[in-house]
Amino acid sequence: MEAKVTPTKSLNVCGKICPYPDMDTMTTLKKMQKGEILEVLLDYPLSVERIPRNLTKQGHKLISVEQLDGPNHRILIEAYGLK
């Protein structure tokens, strides 16, 4: 089911230090329309756990957290549309 989701936008925050993966994700989501899908590629373990637990506070919806290889993860989020 998850494989069928096509991201509207992709954000690569690999290599970034704390808390930029989280901040960049939230800032990007803010600029997106309701229902648009954001793909976040990241490799920072703390943010892999922290982004999913915080994005619902802004009303966004977590679609999936997928481990690619090692610390590299792909998170799919459906934007709430704050714009």
Place this chain on the structure above:
Amino acid sequence: MSVLLSGLIVGILFGFALQRGRFCMNSAIRDTILLNDTTLLKAVITAVLVGMVGFATMAAFGLIKISPTPFFWGANLVGGFIFGIGMVLAGGCASGITYRVGEGMVGALAALIGLAISATLTAMGFLKPIKDYLQSSTKVMVGESNPTLANIFGLPYFSVALAVVIIVLFIWFIIAYNNPPAPKSKDSLAVRIFRKGWGWLAAGIVVGLINMLAFYASTQAGRSYPLAITSGWLTITKMGMGVPETKMGWDAWMVIGIVLGALIAALIAGEFKFRFPGWGMLAQTFVGGLLMGFGAVTSAGCNVTHILSGLPQLGIGSLVGTISIVLGAWFMAYIIFVRPQKA
């Protein structure tokens, strides 16, 4: 030699727990205002409470002797505030940047080098007069001792420590009463320990227990203080510079152990990777480290010495140091993260 080996072993355990628990006090403090996230803060408070009960019990049985950091309010305030600013720029507290070096984060390494350089300059270089002035002109003592929440009232440490733990737990219980319970994990214990990140409660308890072990082991080694970070890196830098009569102490072996422990944990979990944040970010973390080194030596403690090890001993110097670290971190987080979002 065996006593110094205990420093290395405690460090490896600490580094392992820090990496698994994602235990970073910069995140704990900063995320409260930035992301409205208190997960890591709960881990830190748990570790402090476990330490408080543990130290009080161990001291009552004569296994350790409480050694609170000095209280010099000017140095604690200025040093703590600058340290707090620095750790937000560095993207990690003193223990955070140390364990993330073991995860392969190049930004953390730049911050650590900055911290080591400025800690050395503040301890024995051109910044020393500033530190000395701030410390000596504002030092307050209770008789021959450094002040604690217990001795300023003439009360025994054990009773005050337990009273503080009970009061904090009571307040916490009231605040968290309506929180939903954490979801149960379906993974096996081995997977939860070695592959997945730990929950805040497990991380807090384990770090607290390691700190008790650290206090006991370092007392056996003739050092008599729980976990600390900056002093270890300071010793290693001095060794590298060939400063005469510098010896690898318990705390120097301990910080090396942290990097090793985090490396082992990251390798087992498949989370090790060289991560380069870009030159601009590297410069920012380096500057953050420089501020942290000055702040830690001036305030006589980084976040670990003051928060993790100092608060459980009820030291007033650590209490003031902690408050200034928090204020410095919030100030900088507001400047570089919160304010730009509002614009």
